[in-house]
Amino acid sequence: MKILSALQTIQHPLFLRHNLQVQIKRDDLIHPVISGNKWRKLKCNLAYAKQEQFKGIVSFGGAYSNHIHALAYACQQEGLASIGIIRGEAHYQQNSTLSQAKTWGMTLNFVDRATYRLREKHHYLQSLREQYECFHIVPEGGSNQLALKGVGEIINELNNQTDYDTLLTPVGSSGTLTGLIKADNNQHNLLGVSVLKNAEYLNDSIKELLLDSSAKHFNNWKLLTDFHRGGYAKFSKQDEQRILTFSEQTGILFEPIYSGKMLLAFLDLVELGYFPAKHKIVLLHTGGLQGLLGLAEQSKLQLDGWPMANNF
Numbered sequence: 001m002k003i004l005s006a007l008q009t010i011q012h013p014l015f016l017r018h019n020l021q022v023q024i025k026r027d028d029l030i031h032p033v034i035s036g037n038k039w040r041k042l043k044c045n046l047a048y049a050k051q052e053q054f055k056g057i058v059s060f061g062g063a064y065s066n067h068i069h070a071l072a073y074a075c076q077q078e079g080l081a082s083i084g085i086i087r088g089e090a091h092y093q094q095n096s097t098l099s100q101a102k103t104w105g106m107t108l109n110f111v112d113r114a115t116y117r118l119r120e121k122h123h124y125l126q127s128l129r130e131q132y133e134c135f136h137i138v139p140e141g142g143s144n145q146l147a148l149k150g151v152g153e154i155i156n157e158l159n160n161q162t163d164y165d166t167l168l169t170p171v172g173s174s175g176t177l178t179g180l181i182k183a184d185n186n187q188h189n190l191l192g193v194s195v196l197k198n199a200e201y202l203n204d205s206i207k208e209l210l211l212d213s214s215a216k217h218f219n220n221w222k223l224l225t226d227f228h229r230g231g232y233a234k235f236s237k238q239d240e241q242r243i244l245t246f247s248e249q250t251g252i253l254f255e256p257i258y259s260g261k262m263l264l265a266f267l268d269l270v271e272l273g274y275f276p277a278k279h280k281i282v283l284l285h286t287g288g289l290q291g292l293l294g295l296a297e298q299s300k301l302q303l304d305g306w307p308m309a310n311n312f
C-alpha cells in the first residue's frame, strides 16, 4: 500500500503535562496545490469522470472555496474541463482563489444566493445535467459517495503507521468525517470539529451519506458543534494568536478556517481534561493553506504576521 502522507509526533509542553501522545497526519503536504482532504475526495471522482468519458466536472463553491481551487487544478492535470458554479458576484473572479482557478481553465458561473441554495435540489440538478451534457456533477465540497472511498484511505494508512485511540478532523460539509467513519468501522474514536455555526443538521447529512442501513452500525463518532468561534471563517485576534504561537512552537502551519479551528478545539479539550492520561490522539491536517491568501485579501488577517505562510 502506498502511504501518501507522513505521520508526525508533536512535542508540546501542554501535551507533556497531560501525558498525551499527539501525532499529526500531514495531508497538507500531499500536494502543493491540491492539498489535504480535497485531494482525497477528488481522486475517485476524477478517475470516474475519465472512465465514463465525461468531458469534465461541474461543482459548486463559495468565492474562496478550497474545493473549487483544487478541482480546477486537478481537472487541468487530468485533461478534463471544469465548471465552477460560484455563489456571489462576478467581481470575485479577481480574488486569489478564483483567478488561479481561471488560469487552470475553469469556467466560472456566478449565481445569486437563492439559486445557489438549489444546489442539491433534484430539478435544479436535472437542469444542470441538460445544460452540461457529458459532465460529472460533484456536490459542494466534493462530498459524495466516491469521495468517501478516497478519504477512507487515510484510515488504512494510519492503521499501518501507528496505534491510536482518537482521530480528530475539522468538518465543513462532513464528507471527510463520513469517509473516516465508514472506513474506520468502529475501531477508534472519531471526533469532528464543525467550523460552521448551527451545524447540528450535519448529523443527519452524515447519516444520509452513510446510508440509513449502515449508519446505525457506527457508534464511535461525535460531531462537536460548539467550537466554531462565531461561524464560518470567523475567529478572534486571540484565536489567531493561539494558532500562530502553536505554529511557531511546532513548525506546522495551520489556517484559521478549518485546520486551525480543529487545533483550537483540541487545545481547549486538552485543557479541559477531556482526554485521559496516556491517550493517543491523531490530528488530521486537512490542508487548505491557500485560504490564508483569501483571508488576507479580505483583511481578516495580516499575512506579515504569518511568517511561515510565505512558503506556499
Ligand SMILES: *Cc1c(COP(=O)(O)O)cnc(C)c1O
Pocket: 036, 037, 038, 066, 067, 141, 143, 170, 171, 172, 173, 174, 175, 176, 177, 258, 259, 286, 287, 288, 289
Ligand atoms: C473542505 C475542507 C474541510 C472540510 O471537509 P468536509 O469534507 O467538507 O467536511 C476541512 N479542511 C480543509 C482544509 C478543507 O479545505
